Each structure stands twice: as structure tokens, then as C-alpha cells.
Amino acid sequence: MPPTGLPDSWDLEVEDGGESEVYGDALGLTFNRFSPGRILDRVAELARRTGAAVLPLECPVILTNQADRRHLPKTLRAEAIVLAPAALTGSAIQLLISPQPEPRRRPALPRFPYHPSPVATGSVTPSDAPCVCCGQERGWVYTGPVRAADAPDGGICPYCIAFGKAAERYDATFTEGIEGDVPKDVVTAILRRTPGFVAWQSPTWLTHCGDGAEFLGLAGAKELERYPDAVDDLRRRCAEWTWPPDEVEDFLGSLDKDDQPTAYLFRCRACATHLAYADFT
Ligand SMILES: [Zn+2]
Ligand SMILES: [Zn+2]
Known part of the structure; x- marks a missing residue:
């Protein structure tokens, strides 16, 4: 075996943070405990550039040249897959290691x-x-x-x-x-032709500038950090409950997207002001 200049083993790191242990010699390299992602792109590139066969564990061998089939041990020959070099990619290897059904394409929503x-x-x-x-x-x-x-x-x-x-x-x-008051066709559109949302109490649609607002989703204190106008709206609503200010702030801080109390975030379709109300059981 001629010296290769390679260490016995080393750690390969790739740009997405993935890693693999690599060891081997001039005849072959083994990639051990590799991360999903770009590591396999590197393996594929190496195989494309050297014409090496790829042998994923307990999977058929991947070749890029039909003539190489005869170099394989008999037991591997029949099952081996020949890919055009350009088709030998990280995702092709990934697919062989863990076949995934093609994700179904879904039509655009109304x-x-x-x-x-x-x-x-x-x-x-x-x-x-x-x-x-x-x-x-x-x-x-x-x-x-x-x-x-x-x-x-x-x-x-x-x-x-x-x-x-x-x-x-x-x-x-x-x-x-x-x-709030909005025209009758807006009421019909919101109640009868718009997907609703699950709330702790009966869901209420907010309005602004004489129109229904867009529902943006459930929000907790963390999500609301980006929407000070929505927090002001919540504060105003809490004031109507005549809560003392420190209780209001505690309440706002306890809002949680996944547990009660939860805020419901909206945006005005005309002036883009964010609005929110909150509820709990
Ligand atoms: Zn239908
Ligand atoms: Zn508005």
C-alpha cells in the first residue's frame, strides 16, 4: 500500500455544521456517524470526481460506470445501481439510505x-x-x-x-x-366564508377602519414583542376590565400562544395597525 499522506482518521466538517468521522486509505474511505445534510453531498462529489463506488450500509452499491459492476464481489453485483455521474448527489444517496415518498403537491389555497x-x-x-x-x-x-x-x-x-x-x-x-360595526357583506364574509380559529372562549373577530381585520394567529407575550400596537390594544381592553395596572402587566406577561391566557392577533386591512384581544377559561 503506497503511503497516502492521509491520517488514520479525521473529522470532516461541512458548511451546514454537519460532521462525519472519516477513515480509510487509498482504496476506500469510510464515513462513519455522519450527520444528515451536506455531508452526503461531499461523499457524492468525491465519488463523482474519482469514479469510486458508494456503498451505503445495507443498501445496493452505487456506481457511475456500468463497467465497474464486474469489479464488485458477486453478492453485490446484481443489486448494484448505476447512476449517471450528474445524478450521483447527496440526496440520491439519502434516498437510498431512507427512502421517502415524494411529498404530495397540494393545490394553492383559495x-x-x-x-x-x-x-x-x-x-x-x-x-x-x-x-x-x-x-x-x-x-x-x-x-x-x-x-x-x-x-x-x-x-x-x-x-x-x-x-x-x-x-x-x-x-x-x-x-x-x-x-364593532362593519357592512353586512363583511359580516357574511367573516362568519360564513372565512376559516375561523380555536380560542379558549367563543372566538371574536376584530375590526378596524370600518372593515374586518386580518387574523394573523394565536400569540403569547413573546410573539407580541414585535407588535407594540397590539399590546397597547390589549392594555386598553384590560383597562376596561378595571384591573389595577400592575395586574394588567402581569397578565400581559403571562400570555402564551399554547396555553391560557392567549392573545389573538389581527391586522387592520386599511391602516395596518395590529390589534389583539385575549381570553382564558
Ligand atoms: Zn369541500
Ligand atoms: Zn385601521
Whole structure:
């Protein structure tokens, strides 16, 4: 064995912070205890540039040249995979190590003017089940409250909410009430064609500048740090409860996105002021 100039083993670090132990010699290198991510890109690059075979543990061997198959031990020959050099990438190796189903592409959601990001707020989540209202597999399901005498427990797709089909079919609304006066068509849009949200008490939609506000999501003290205007709004509401100021500040500090009391954050569609109210059981 000619000297390689390589140490017996060393630690490889890559730009995403991933690491691997490497040891070997001029005939082969072993990457041990490697992190997911870019490490495999480095392994793939090395194999592309040297024409080396890649032997992931308990997986078929990856070759970049059909002629190399005959150099393999017989037991590995039949199963070996030949990839064009350009196709030998970190993700190709990753796929072999832990095959993942291709993520399903989901259609774009309908536009909800009063609830612009219902996936981010958790009111709409991916689902492969057919919608209970339209019977179609839309790729998404609404997970918020449905207020109706004979409403299904769940399973309505966001398209049936946006197009008013679910509201009509079940005589349903998706939020409890609206604070302040807004035109009738706005009331209808918010109650009947907008995904609602789960609150500790009956959910209330906030309004500003004569229009319904956009719901941005649940918020705790930490999330509200970025929205001093929303905190002012909460402070004003607490003052209406005639709480002493130190109790109000304690209350604001105890707001929690995942546990009560929780704040509900909105933004005015006209002037962009942030608004919030809070509740608890
Ligand atoms: Zn539907
Ligand atoms: Zn406004």
C-alpha cells in the first residue's frame, strides 16, 4: 500500500455544521456517524470526481460506470445501481439510505381576505381525505370551529368555506361574533366564508377602519414583542376590565400562544395597525 499522506482518521466538517468521522486509505474511505445534510453531498462529489463506488450500509452499491459492476464481489453485483455521474448527489444517496415518498403537491389555497395564512395559523392543515361537504380530495382540511346544528365534526375543505358551500349546506358559521360595526357583506364574509380559529372562549373577530381585520394567529407575550400596537390594544381592553395596572402587566406577561391566557392577533386591512384581544377559561 503506497503511503497516502492521509491520517488514520479525521473529522470532516461541512458548511451546514454537519460532521462525519472519516477513515480509510487509498482504496476506500469510510464515513462513519455522519450527520444528515451536506455531508452526503461531499461523499457524492468525491465519488463523482474519482469514479469510486458508494456503498451505503445495507443498501445496493452505487456506481457511475456500468463497467465497474464486474469489479464488485458477486453478492453485490446484481443489486448494484448505476447512476449517471450528474445524478450521483447527496440526496440520491439519502434516498437510498431512507427512502421517502415524494411529498404530495397540494393545490394553492383559495384567498381568504380576512385570514390570509390559514395554514400558518393552524386553521387549515394538509389532508389526503375527501372533503365531507364536496366529496373531493382537495389536499387540505379545515380544523377550526364549525357552528351549526348539524355540522360535521370536521373534514370540510377550505374551498367549501371560501365558496360559501359549507355555510349554505350546514347553515354554518366559522366564528362566533364580530366586534364593532362593519357592512353586512363583511359580516357574511367573516362568519360564513372565512376559516375561523380555536380560542379558549367563543372566538371574536376584530375590526378596524370600518372593515374586518386580518387574523394573523394565536400569540403569547413573546410573539407580541414585535407588535407594540397590539399590546397597547390589549392594555386598553384590560383597562376596561378595571384591573389595577400592575395586574394588567402581569397578565400581559403571562400570555402564551399554547396555553391560557392567549392573545389573538389581527391586522387592520386599511391602516395596518395590529390589534389583539385575549381570553382564558
Ligand atoms: Zn369541500
Ligand atoms: Zn385601521
